[in-house]
Amino acid sequence: MSRRWFMSGAVLVAVAAPLLAPSPALAAPAKPDTITIDGAELAKAITVHAKSSPELFEAVLSQVNWLASTKGQTSSPKAENLGPKFTVVVHVGEQAKQTYDLYPLAAGGPRAYRPAKQPDKRKTTNAWFYGRLNMSETLRAAGVPLPEKPETLHGGIGGGERVFDENTLNPGRDLDKLLADLREVLLLNGAVVVVITLGLAGISLLVRRRTR
Template sequence: MRQRAIGRLVAATALLLAFGAATLTAGRAQAAPPAPTSVTVEGDDLPEPLTVTAEADSELFTAMLGQVNWLTGPGQTSSPEPAALGPKYLVVVLIDDDPSRSYELYPLAEGGPRAFRPAEQPDGSKTTAAWFFGRLTMSETLRAAGAPLPARPDSISGGIGGGERVIPQDALNPGEDLDKMFAELRHVLLLNGAVVVSITLGLAAIALLVRRRTR
């Protein structure tokens, strides 16, 4: 009987360890959101929306995504005067053909490119409406995608999507990446702690059961 109890203990321990590993894997999978697959561009001067996909043109897709994927946080500037914005382009980021995020880009705004993040997003989520200084490469990147904008080769350094923004991003939100990193680390630590506690309680319960049966 004692050997049978020990065998059950070993099997239960292996099961708990497998469960813990599966839980950690699932937690890490949830922490990594699906990657965007395409970007569409709409504008009053475009007869139909432009589409740039990661599969067909990875370089241009990366450049287009680089114009909007950093537009987080409370924003950097107040709302400009509408007359000073120039043509507007609506950029929508899609994940597997499903609209995820949308932004308004103004490459010819007075004082440099501007970007606007609407409060309501196409995936149903809500955020705060915010204005940002855009990248200096915005005009050339949109033109490479097919927008009828005047050539501005002086705004490019290092190829499509290179160059510098009007205000360096690191100087504007220096603590944002750290906050995100600490939040993810806290999530992982809590998940690991929960798994360890579950395994410990399981082993304690099994040890108590074996002790009672072997008396």
């Protein structure tokens, strides 16, 4: 009897095992691991790998990963106001998934363009966007020959530079200055009060003498 139950249990386990195994369809999608940057200004395309340059890869990816599911933010700019174009292609393994055109030197600020024709054949539309303010510095860090813009924040590539120096935003210094200014105001008000008091005392003494 126990042997029969054992055999029945083994059969049930064998039948149920495939059902309990995780379905490939439910597995987490593979993450992007390679980005290429190409353009007329480049002698050859630049390749950034997530494995060898994780911080730089995430910084470049952050310039485009939000464009896939976002509606366009602006109308098509004039071609003469766009400046040089750099095409960024996001790959998963050997397969290209997304492509975008970036214009870091566009008049009025960086712009980004999403073409309707995407490498992964997904349905989308042509759309223009206002790019991130640190687009130029991010692409420059990846090797794109762009002029340096030290006034632009470029955090996410290993720190970045301050937009203001330490003396511009210094709470301690500002508090000291505020207290010094307040002290001067109080001293000035005190002097005014003393002068007014002496003046009133003099007027009172003068009036008293005349009334005698």
